[in-house]
Amino acid sequence: MSSGATTTDVLIEHRREIEDLKERIRNRRFQVYALYGTPIALLAELLAWAGLKIFIWLESDTPTAINGIFGGATAILVIAFIAQAIAEFGEPTSWKDGKTPVRELVLELSLVEERHILEARRRTPPSVDRQASYRERLPAEVVRLRKESKHYRRINLLMQWLLFVSSAAISAVTAWYDPPQPAKGVLICLGFTVTVITAAAGYFRPRERAFNLQQTADNIEEHATALELGISPYNATEEAQNLELFATTVERLRAEQRMREQQLDQPQQGQQQVI
Incomplete structure (x- = not known):
């Protein structure tokens, strides 16, 4: 000890x-x-x-x-x-x-x-101890994933509301001013805002990032709960076997999350080639 x-x-x-x-x-x-x-x-x-x-x-x-x-x-x-x-x-x-x-x-x-x-x-401890320690570190990883997911959801929500308001304001200003010369500056700014937000949302895709992060966090938490309760697929008699399977599964989920992030960072044509 x-x-x-x-x-x-x-x-x-x-x-x-x-x-x-x-x-x-x-x-x-x-x-x-x-x-x-x-x-x-x-x-x-x-x-x-x-x-x-x-x-x-x-x-x-x-x-x-x-x-x-x-x-x-x-x-x-x-x-x-x-x-x-x-x-x-x-x-x-x-x-x-x-x-x-x-x-x-x-x-x-x-x-x-x-x-x-x-x-x-x-001083490397046995693999069982390392796997048990790995399990104890996962709650922080789940919190991090959900925090990033919430961050991207907020960005997506802000973009959508700006897009809704700007699009509605363009129609309202155009209808209010006839001809629209007094409000040309407002219309230009609103049109610029709509274009920028649409392009940024299509390029950065915060909605997809938030969904992927939340999905990974939920999957990791599901496996952690199954391991803690000793239910399938972690119902083997030996704890070492359950820990090994758990560590392997979680690392696979994290690798899939990194792959999805890389695909989102690539241009659309590059994504189609990867897929």
Whole structure:
């Protein structure tokens, strides 16, 4: 029991270290981009200010509002660059990984992941234990699938309502204005909205994605319930046999879901070739 607990603690500690390094890499990249991107943004802003003066207000004074906007932006960028430079090059540095190259953190992450793989391989539990652990992780997978399904259903519902309202508004505005010259702008916007929504719905197909995700989640939950109750096809006398069959079935369902997602991401002609 203590050996199993020790193995779990070691693997959890490795996972925490990996996630911590990933977060440090993200933060360090943001720091570097901000440090070197701020002077570039400042230069671009000064060039834009000078360009407006040269090409628009060369013979007259630049409006006070324009000068105020660009002057304020310049002051903010200068202050931001000074603060970042002090945080990066100060002694001691204010940033957690200040002066640390990103490639060094990436290398450290690779070494930690390799150590995690070797340690996991050395401490690999029996297949029955892994299959039992796999079963315990499935509720989170079902929740994720249903969450994504709900997300795509909401997108589809929003698209449909926008399409309904825009289509109805085109007819209403056309009937209200005769001739429709005063409402040409409204008609153009509504027609553009209908075209964009129709094209987006046909390309991304959120309704089909929501249906596929919900179907996969329901199938996985159905098999999980059958395994828990010990009913067909998981009514074998040996638990190991039931767990093996369960893991195989769920992985097949997930593979089918990935295949359907790939087919939805392909153009219509490509889908017909795949089918």
